[in-house]
Amino acid sequence: MQRASLAFHAVLGAAAATIGVLIYYILYVTPEAQLATGGLAQKIFYFHVPAAYAMYLSGVVCMLASAAYLVGATDRRNAWARAGAECAVVFGLLVLVSGPLWARKAWGVYWTWDPRLTTSLLSVLVYVAVVVLRAFAGDGDAERKFAAALGVLGTVNLPIIHYSVQKWGGNHPVVITKGGGGLADPRMGTALGIGFLAFTLLAIVLLALRARLALLSARVDRAEERAAAAGITEGL
């Protein structure tokens, strides 16, 4: 087995094990909190926050690879930029699904146009735009560069999400960021730490899978160009 493949399988195994530990910890170890607003629904926190962090991580990968592609275009850089945008959409959807389900119990409504919710939605929509552009606008150099520029610009919104809750207030809590009261029970901190680790590993696995897929797609495009240049049409 190649070294890269071995490393990938090791990270995959570690991700699966950590996710198992996280689920056990959330269900059986962490105490209920916020009893006045639902109790158990607060446990959504332990994967809602790590999913938001994984979205930031994927967005940063998208931005770095996109910037690198704009400096010097290669299939590998394009693949990582594409993978970063796709994973940012998936993790963003996890945040946008889990958050409103918790909010339904805590606030009584699924959605409110709070600064953090609105900026998070905006960020996910930017990454959706990058993914849709790459999927439907072709895979030429101009399209790739346009998508890379959008990928860089989209990431500018990520710090705004982070600081929006501190600058503009709103309903969204500030428990673990600056100004927050923190987690009262050490088991809560442990569960959140495991959540961060699990979602970091999951993000690495998904990013690697999608980048490999994008590279394979680029190889197929090159082979199709060579086949067309050689006048091969039979059986294809």
Next chain:
Amino acid sequence: MTTHLAFTTSPAGRTADFRPVEGGTDTVSAEGLLLTAYLIMWALVFGFVLLGWRRQSRLAARLADLEQALARAERAAPPEAP
């Protein structure tokens, strides 16, 4: 020994009708929301992986076909004159 509970001692003090809380919208269970969040979340992740895996299989098959066709065309081409 007799035990008197506050809510059983006075029939007049019992609740005679149910009135909704002003602005109260709490009609869903926390357990249901937690379970729904989990199910949707893992369905999204597994769906993403499954779609990627299917696309990878399709692309790998396509690449193998193209490389075979290119190799056949290379073998069939007449050798270049020195």
